[in-house]
Amino acid sequence: MDITMNELGDKAAIRDVLSRYCRGLDRMDKDMARAVFAPQASANYYGIYTGTGHGFIDWVWEAHRGMETHSHQITNVLIELDGDSAVSEAYITVVLQQQRETGAVEIQVRSRYLDRWSKRAGCWLIVEREHVIDAQSEVPLQAIVKSAESRRDRDDASYRFFS
Incomplete structure (x- = not known):
């Protein structure tokens, strides 16, 4: 399979959008x-x-406001390009921690994003997303612990590195 530098760049750009x-x-x-979606993108x-x-x-x-922490990780990103259009499948693991009246719980979701993309003004945007849950579990926690540097706002340590 021959791939051009432009195709490599487009695939890298799509992975970057997913990470953002x-x-x-x-x-x-x-x-x-919000910036990853085209204005009228559909989401299921x-x-x-x-x-x-x-x-x-x-x-x-x-x-998400009702969660103490949440972490989304993307892996196994498969992308097929067709000019200024693309499709992708990305495996995602989401870990959510929540304090409930009955105690702390951790919810783990293993799922996939199936996306259709459009390149507009040089930027890749999702125009259609389907989210398929492959497995989900919930376990009780003794406590929810995180570092002070881990924040769910612009005071997070990462904002000192990325603008």
Whole structure:
């Protein structure tokens, strides 16, 4: 399979957008998380949310506010390019920690993002997302512990490195 430098660059750009999406969610940087979706992008998080990508961000923001911590990791990103269009499948693991009246819990979700992309003005944007949950579990925790440097806002240590 021959691949051009432009194709390598496009694939790297799509992976970067996926990483910024996760960072936006975990740092509660709403502008960063919204920026990955085209304005009228569709989002189908089966059984959780159906609507626009921007609408999903608004919905998930309220859900994430109720969490003590959350961490989204993307792996195994498969991308197929077709000019200024692309499709991708990305495996995602999400770990959410929440304090409930009955005690602390950790929710782990193993799922996939199936995305259609469009390159607009040199930037790759998601125009359609389907979120497929492959497995989910919940376990009780003794306590939720995190470092002071780990923040869900622009005071997080990473903002000293990235603007």
